[in-house]
Amino acid sequence: MAMLRVPVNSSDHVQGPDNAPVTLLEYGDYQCPYCGRAYPIVKEVQRYFGPRLRFAYRHFPLTELHQFAEAAAETAEYCGFYGRFWEAHDMLFENQERLGLPLFFAIARSLGLSEQGLRDALAHGTFADKVRRDFLSGVRSGVNGTPTFFIDNQRYDGPVDFEPMVATIAAQLEYALTPA
């Protein structure tokens, strides 16, 4: 069973309380159709558990297959630099069929961020290191495709569907909440 080598930390983008008993982490690629399909499922899982679950997202762009995956990840990071990661994240997945520079700039504008700033960040690879660090932590942790999920530090190898994910998280929650 593959284990997460780099625990979720302050450089990660997270939703939910830091002291949530269980953390769900996704390694994803904004251009991966399977990640696109997983996106609403993750939302449902988050709604189901509420504050008992923290969700984190790391980039795992397969750049040789997906020409926009890297720029999409860097766009999310650019927006994240201004505290708007999750809005960008949602818009990228919700508009997955329109990925490309026009969409990235539109996302920045819609969040009140500078389009030119994003253009410069993409041109200079300002956030490329962060994306690469995410990718490498995934490779080291046994991420073998996207999406790959970890529930706390264990890779989740089950189907990416609401019920099996909820069942596995619930079991981990019970474990986490059981007094030692």
Add this chain to the structure above:
Amino acid sequence: MHIAKSQHLDGRQLPNFARRAGRFLTAVKVTERRPTHIGAVALSERAMSQLLSPGTVAPDFTLRVTPDQYLSLSELKGRRIILSFYPADWSPVCGDQITLYNEAREEFHKYDAEVLGISVDSAWCHQAYAKHNHIHFPLLADFHPKGAAAQKYGAYREQDGVCERALFVIDRKGVIFWNYLSPVAVNPGADGILDALQNLENEEE
């Protein structure tokens, strides 16, 4: 960490085979990702092979790397080599595995290691597959006599007529340092390889 960027097997520095392979790796095309954890692969899971053990001298082989060029393992002596035997070019799981190694090549290079993919597919098939998926490392055709190289490593599935999903890390002297046999339907990822390369480097220092 020892980094020897100058010796990477990329399109500029490599002998002819990769330059030629590189010619075919130009088109940019968006392709669909395939599912990660495929359960149904039409290969039997019985009778896993007995891989050649660590400590054994890695048997040499000479295989086609493009329709008109050959590569011998012995040509790469002095480098660390990752041999990735896999069942077939277009099957979904190895699509992910080879894609992953393609993306992780830079990490392998940090350990001065180059990855070679080996399957029983022909050089023409490899060429189409590499072009379609922008694969930048050599894919060797263990095509004729079929599976001969895989058999030397104990990585051939006689009952299915394909290579096992097996990994070997070979040190600079040409000795097997690490091996791993994965269930055919499971993409073993790159974490085991990177751990092995790290251990190899620690031992050599």
